[in-house]
Amino acid sequence: MPFLGQDWRSPGWSWIKTEDGWKRIEFYGNELRDNNNGIDLEELCDENKENLFTGNVCEVVAKKRKKDFYNNNTKSQFVYQEKWIYVQKESTRERHGYCTLGEAFNRLDFSSATQDIQRFTYVAKLLQLIARSQLPSLSGAAQKNYFNVLEKIVRKVLEDHHNPRLIKELLQDLSSTLCILTRGMGKSVLVGNINIWVCRLETILNWQLQLNNLQIPKQMSNGMTLRDLPLDMQNNILYKFSDACDIINLGQATPTLHMLSEDRHLWKKLCQFHFAEKQFCRHLILSERGHVDWKVMYYTLQKYYPKREQYGDTLHFCRHCSILFWKESGHPCTANDPNNCLVPVSPQHFIDLFKF
Secondary structure (H helix, E strand, O other): OOOOOOOOOOOOOEEEOOOEEEEEEOOOOHHHHHOOOOOOOHHOOOOOOOOHHOOHHHHHHHHHHHHHHHHHHHHOOOOOOOOEEOOOOOOOOOHHHHHHHHHHHHHHHHHOOOOOOHHHHHHHHHHHHHHHHHHHHOOHHHHHEEEEEEEEHHHHHHHHHOOOOHHHHHHHHHHHHHHHHOOEEEHOOOOOOHHHHHHHHHHEEEEEHHOOOOOOOOOOOOOOOOOOHHHHHHHHHHOOOOOOOHHHHHHOOOOOHHHHHHHHHHHHHHHHHOOOHHHHHOOOOOOOOOEHHHHHHHHHHHHHHOOOOOOOOOEEEOOOOOOOEEOOOOOOOOOOHHHHHEEEEOOOHHHHHHOO
């Protein structure tokens, strides 16, 4: 049973065991000076000498300083060592409450994932899907973490010039959604003050302006360039791309690459990578010579069917433990064969896990 002080708002008294029994520690009384061999009160309260505190007092001070350190050095509200979360959709006797999208967003440390080039595209795609449909469901803490991660992504693109087109699409979807939702604030569709969302919208528009004015510097090199490579090697580079926009942009670099980017076999491979054969038969497009125009086919099929998603690293879900985690981080699995229980989670599947 805890020893409560006179003030019900206080955390309670601190006690120390002596030869005469348990005695309460009085920090501002005369007993403190007598029992601490002449330790001065100012020396006891010095922040640089936390070892002088004993028992629970030392633990409270250490936790307080650790919390202040994280609050001063990070913008996230919560910091967790574990990079996994138990996905629970209802209350049970063992666990009270359920897991929400905002809680998962905090626990899985997306802030650090933005610095990993293999996870960058995955996190950006997840933010884009949340911007399109899940903004009204985010709590205040989740909103704070969402925009902190978004700010880190924009800064990384401005510094490293990594995949600016993807982030431009993300900001465009986010600004369009906010413009629609802020007009309907009378219906209370967004959590939080309207002025906060207006400031966020202004920040997004500022980021869009910076990305539109982004100029990638030319690197002066006296060595071999892309145009100096043999024709077969340039063709093999184009076949490694899975995005049509990247193929078209690279085709604008030189006349040779433009010729290679228009190859019908290249667009056929791209269609076969993203779409199924049954989908080809439903939207078959022939050219004047009677051949299949695979480039037109690609842009036609993407209007009706989603493209195949490809990421360097994704979240995984353990069907045995019901835990969501990054594969490299791992999780405390209790299954006999954990690898057979893992299921890769796409960004859309991630959001679907938290739809109740």
